[in-house]
């Protein structure tokens with residue numbers, strides 16, 4: 067057990083019971099022409115997350131901390147997409163409509179998959195989720211239980227939508243969450259700032275916030291399991 071410098075207090079860190087959660091780093095959110103842009107957003111703001119997150123993922127892999135990826139999306143027949151979600155946004159570019167990278171947010175389409183820079187390794191868990199939260203209607207809870215995970219390093223996009231929803235779901239399920247500030251991104255700078263402040267306010271009402279340099283520092287000085295020669 068060690069501690070990671072964080073707000074509002076140091077985060078107790080045990081690599082044996084911690085996973086790195088990478089939320090929705092999908093082409094449809096990060097590349098021009100995808101779902102994110104169809105909602106009227108400037109996708110360039112999310113791309114700043116890719117480099118620090120690649121470094122954090124590499125450090126987690128090297129120290130044996132499991133990396134769990136999520137993807138937001140729906141079945142081709144949209145049977146898992148509530149009509150209320152389908153109706154949102156620009157009526158000419160909705161979930162399931164043809165986009166620059168295939169049907170928007172549909173499983174199996176190019177745009178639905180994770181950006182090349184952060185591609186999951188063979189054997190890493192990838193959770194397909196129909197909602198904003200990673201626990202809703204997915205196997206994530208069962209996966210974490212099987213791995214005996216009690217703490218989550220939370221990263222991905224967007225800070226105020228899928229990251230927040232997931233952190234709130236995780237809190238209600240008893241997980242300790244450290245949100246990595248430079249590894250989460252928002253289309254709106256003010257939402258990024260306030261979204262992070264909301265996590266750590268009130269003595270850490272939803273968890274802790276830290277920079278990736280401090281998390282990488284802790285990962286590189288600890289290992290999740292003894293290294294055998």
Ligand code: TIU
Pocket residue numbers: 089090095102105138198223224225227228229
């Ligand atoms: N629109 C937006 O900010 N986010 C989403 O629709 N999904 C996720 O955050 N992944």
